[in-house]
Amino acid sequence: MLGRRAGRVRRDRRQIQTAVLGRAESEEPLVLPLEAIELDAFRNLHENDSFWCGLLLGGCGGQLTTKLYTDRVCHFAHHPGPDGQPHICGRRARGISSADHLYVKSAAAAWFRNRGEEADIAFAQPNGAPVGSLVDITFRHRRLHVHLDQALDPVWDDDGIEPVLGMSVPVDRDTLIRRWYVHRIRLDSEGTARRVKIGTEAFARPVEWFELDTCTMTERGLSTPAVEKIIRSRTSRPAPAWTAGRTRTAPDAELRAQVLLRQLADARKVEAVVVVTRLCGQIADVTGAKEETQVQLAAAVADAGRWLEQQTEVRRSLLADLEAAVDAGHTQRVRTLLTHVNATAGSDRTEEETRVVGAAADHVATVASAAAERVRTLLEDLRRLPRGLAAHLLRPQVQQLIQAAAEVGRLGPRQENQVAAWKARAGLSKPALAQTAAPRPAVVQPHRHPQLHKQVARRHWMKTSCPRCRVGSGQECVVDDGSRSRQVRHVPHDERLQPIIDERRERQRNQPKPPPPWQVYEVTCPDCGQGADARCTTPGGPHRSRVERAKEFTRLRKPRPETGAEA
Known part of the structure; x- marks a missing residue:
């Protein structure tokens, strides 16, 4: 049993994106940047800090280091053990939200x-x-x-x-x-x-x-x-509850019947299934009303029963549509259907319904998290472009920004304003497209010159020569003020750094389109060992570790599995 469990942990390849600062018991968290261009600045900022697999993160308490990659996401990693073998950690949650x-x-x-x-x-x-x-x-x-x-x-x-x-x-x-x-x-x-x-x-x-x-x-x-x-x-107050201590005279029974009929009609208007079911039971308990009223109550209950049967079919159809939308990767439709399902099938869910809703919520969260990172990266890239760049040259990147913003679902006010400003600059906003005359320039935040030296590690730019001060590779840049002092600069010239950044950006653009997000039940569960297409052995839906593994496979752009097996 122990050997099987240890083997399962050893095969866990999920990458660690969060840590705590200073010590294993720390409550001070931080998230590692995913891109190599950002990790250099992160390392400079935390040059004197130590990172730990925090106990409050469910970690082992071991010290972590940062791993920089240009072909996949950067991440934290444990130091190897005393014997040089990889460290084994049973931490379940490792993603950005952990x-x-x-x-x-x-x-x-x-x-x-x-x-x-x-x-x-x-x-x-x-x-x-x-x-x-x-x-x-x-x-x-x-x-x-x-x-x-x-x-x-x-x-x-x-x-x-x-x-x-x-x-x-x-x-x-x-x-x-x-x-x-x-x-x-x-x-x-x-x-x-x-x-x-x-x-x-x-x-x-x-x-x-x-x-x-x-x-x-x-x-x-x-x-x-x-x-x-x-x-x-909410100006209307709820109807007073019927008190058992009151004598049920005929006028009281008539009043009670009319109140229940009105409540039943209101509940059906808003499709409140649980409320309709409860009111039908209360109507059945009404006694002492007139014969005409009793006939009216019986007809209302019978009609409500047929309506409840229809709602059961609606619920089944909604869940089937939701599962199909998740399988097809249609995120916007998943969002819309998930809202309807949470409203109409939020209570008394079966195990299968819980599985479908959980997979949909995981899909939306995974796509939104990845899209939020893309929005932030695209905004940074756009801010670094030269001033006065023609609108048609901006449009490809701005269109990517618009698509990523839509996948997030809802941006913060600051990012919404930035996206709107770039749409206007690229001529993609509705007012700009409707104008026949030249559009007025959009009002945007003042442009700040990017600090390029924080984006490129020293080991990279030292391999190149500087086109401005003309020093060779392996040499520091010098002040080019026309004098012959050749005083060494604290930072290299931007002309030496910009080609490196441009090359990185070009590599990123040429990368293939990422595959659709992994679904929870396409991966093997690290906790219960259930394979692809098999549900976890818990009644509350998939294990958290399985959800995190699906998210990690999505971030790593791991190839999708063959039918019936995990890749």
């Missing part, structure tokens, strides 16, 4: 501290949940349970606990209707860190996202600007 619980704790602590408040923040592990699945924040007499994955079901019936859901955690439409709104959390990559955003989701409303600094804690709980609008819009 340190999100540390970023959430850090952001929450700073948020409370800036308001002169204190809160207890812990990484709770009820029922043996993995560390990082649940962040428990206790403030005065209220608690926030931040669910970053689906390992634990949110608690909705405890007034002292308010769940905050990660992007992959579903919520059914009946819960949204009953609670008016729920909060979500997402983390966006910014360089070697992750930034927390809080979203408010309500029935028939898109999720509205806000910076953490715009949120507040009230007696009601966590509040965002969207919460106040939702509360103001």
Whole structure:
């Protein structure tokens, strides 16, 4: 048994993207840049720091080093063992999101501290949940349970606990209707860190996202600007509940019947399956009403029963469409269908339904994470282009930027403004295309000259000669101010560095189009050993390690498997 488990860990080739600084017990996380051009600057910045496979990341506590590659993503790696053999580590979560619980704790602590408040923040592990699945924040007499994955079901019936859901955690439409709104959390990559955003989701409303600094804690709980609008819009109060202590006279029975019929009609309008089922049971218990009313109630229940049967078929069809969209890699359709499924099939899911929804959520998260990295890289590349470049020369890169932004789903306000500005400069925005006269230049942020010497390692530019000061390879650049002092410069000339960067960029452009994302059930599970097309042995969906492996295969652009076997 032990040998089989050790062999499974040894074959685990997932690359480590997160670490902690200073020591194994540290709570200070960081994310390694994926591109070689960014890793040089990262190494300079952390020249005197040490990186560790943190215990709070589920790691072994060993020290890590950085690995630079130009043909695949850069990553952390363990130092080899004393015998020179590769280090064996059983850490499950290794991707960009594997340190999100540390970023959430850090952001929450700073948020409370800036308001002169204190809160207890812990990484709770009820029922043996993995560390990082649940962040428990206790403030005065209220608690926030931040669910970053689906390992634990949110608690909705405890007034002292308010769940905050990660992007992959579903919520059914009946819960949204009953609670008016729920909060979500997402983390966006910014360089070697992750930034927390809080979203408010309500029935028939898109999720509205806000910076953490715009949120507040009230007696009601966590509040965002969207919460106040939702509360103001809910002007109608729910009908009073029927109390068992009241005498059921005929007028009371008539009133009760009319209230239930109205509630049933409202529930069907918003397709609240659970509410309709419950109301049908309550209508069946009504006694003492007039014969005409009893006939009306029976007809309403019969009609609702037929409607529920139709909804079951709708639910089955939605899940089939969702699975087909995931298999085909149609990300936008997956997003749309996932929203409908979470609303209509959010409760009482079967194991198979849970598998389909989990695979869809993983697909969206993987594509969005990769697209966010592409947006950031493309924006950096565009900022380095010469000023005044003709619009037609900008368009190919700007079109790539637009496509990547669409795959992210929703950008932050700053990146949205940058994308809009580049669309205008390239003549791709609607107002610019509609004009017949020459378009006015877009207002963009002031151009900052890129620090090229931070993008190219010394070992690379020292192999070349400098076309400006004309020193040969292996020599430092000198000041070319017309004098003969030949004073050595602190940094090489840009003319010496730019060809190296241009060559790298050309290699990246010529790389083949990445294959579609790996699906969870195309890889072998490191935990339970289930092979391709076989579900994990847990009732709650695939193991987290299997999800991370699929994401890692996608990042590494590993070739897709042959039918029925992992490549």
